[in-house]
Amino acid sequence: MGNPIYGQSSSNEFVIMIDPGHGGKDSGTPGTGRYKATEKDIALDVSLALGNMIKQKLSNVKVVYTRSNDVYPTLNGRTIVANKKDVDLFISVHCNAQPGKKGTAYGSETYVLGTTKNKQNLEVAKRENSVIALEDNKEVYKNFNPNSPESVLGLMIAQEQYLDHSIKLARYIEDEFQITAKRRSRGVKQNIFYVLAYTYMPSVLVELGFLTHKKEEDFLNSKRGKALMTKSLFNAVEKYLKYLNVGTETEVFIDNTPKPKTTSSDIEFKVQIAASSKALETKPYNFKGLNNITRIKEGSLYKYFYGSTSDYSTTKQLEADARKQGYTSSFVVAFKNGKKITLEEALKTISKIN
Ligand SMILES: [Zn+2]
Known part of the structure; x- marks a missing residue:
């Protein structure tokens, strides 16, 4: 194989996709109308600076990025690219608007996928999803119905495994807006946003502030304002990566798998799906959604295994599943009392017992 890293997309890099909201024909909120720049422009400036x-x-x-200039990728298109590129974290950047002419609401909000009965939150999601009406191919959105409990339940189940991480980052972001940018935070919120529902990784949607609020609009249009919001987002991302141990080597063996029942043979089969010089957290989002990943350090390499069973036919099934998920060079490895042995030895031991 030559390459010490295999079974993974291309490298051990942690991939962050930044999604500047709107673009092109979709300008997002125009704000008070006092500025030429609209939501799409501010979202792009902050996104590029953050990147x-x-x-x-x-x-x-x-x-x-989902876009790096003034074009309009469809909502569906944004999620497809994110899923295809094996993105580890998805951050969508937007600006808020208060309906009506009051212009009193201000402050930042960071959303993760979830349900809400709060009217204001519902308005935000309605506005951010409304661009679907401008898109040519509405067919791809036919299963996306935030008003149907069944549809929402399905979306929530698909995102469930990423939600803890999404919330973690969302909290860091809202904290940073207060600490670093000294802004008013309206908190971490949940709602059904298309780009959060269809990205299969931790994902957040950030509303930097209200462009319908004069002072906040001035701030978000200013160089200083954009720089402070960018720095806040950066600090939050940095905290999040630290929390995940990304970029730091760790010798700690993390085992999320419940210990297998000891069988008379003490033989255990696992599917080796990847090996690398970097210690990745054994979380599903690092392994194309696979659960029950364990990590063992052998020499200078970390080896990653999927599943654990004393039954050979079960492990062959797991191997097939892993290959289907894209780990095409997966293979079965055997252990006796926790020590690696050859497959031959394992199968011989088993046949003796039976
Ligand atoms: Zn928006």
Whole structure:
């Protein structure tokens, strides 16, 4: 194989996708109308600045964008790219608007996928999803119905495994807006946003502030305002990566699998799906959604295994599942009392007992 890293997409880089909301024909909220720049412009400026800061300051992290200029990728298109590129974290950047002419609401909000009965939150999701009406191919959205309990339940189940991480980052972001940018935070909120529902990784949607609020609009249009919001987002991402141990080597063996029942043979089969010099957290989002991942350090390499069973036919099934998920070079490995043995030896031991 030559390459010490296999079974993984291309490298061990942590991939962050930044999604500047709207673009092109979809300008987002125009705000008070006092500025030429609308939501799409501010979202793009902050997104690009955040991406640049990450590239400059964080090693082992790759940044990709859904758009890097004034074009309009469809909501569906944004999620497809994110899922295809094996993105580890998805951040959608937006600005808020208060319906009506009051212009009194201000402050930041960060959303993760979830349900809400709060009227204001519902308004935000309605506005951010409404662009679907402008899209040509509405067919792809026919199963997306935030008003149907069945549809919502399905969306929630698909995202469930990522939600803890999404909330973690969302909290860091809202904290940072208060600490670093000294802004008013309206908190971490939940609602059904298309881009959060269909990205299979931790994902958040950030509302930097209200462009319908004069002072906040001035702030978000200013160089200083954009720089402070960018720095806040960067600090939050950095905290999140630290929390995940990304970019730091750790010798701690993390085992999420319940210990297998000891059988008379003490033989255990696992499917080796990947090996690398980097210690990844054994979480599903790092392994294409696979659960029950264990990690063992052998020499300078960390080896990652999927599943654990004393039954050979079960492990062959797991191997097939892993290959289907894209780990095409997966293979079965045997252990006796926790020590690696050859497959031959394992199968011989089993046949003797039976
Ligand atoms: Zn928006």
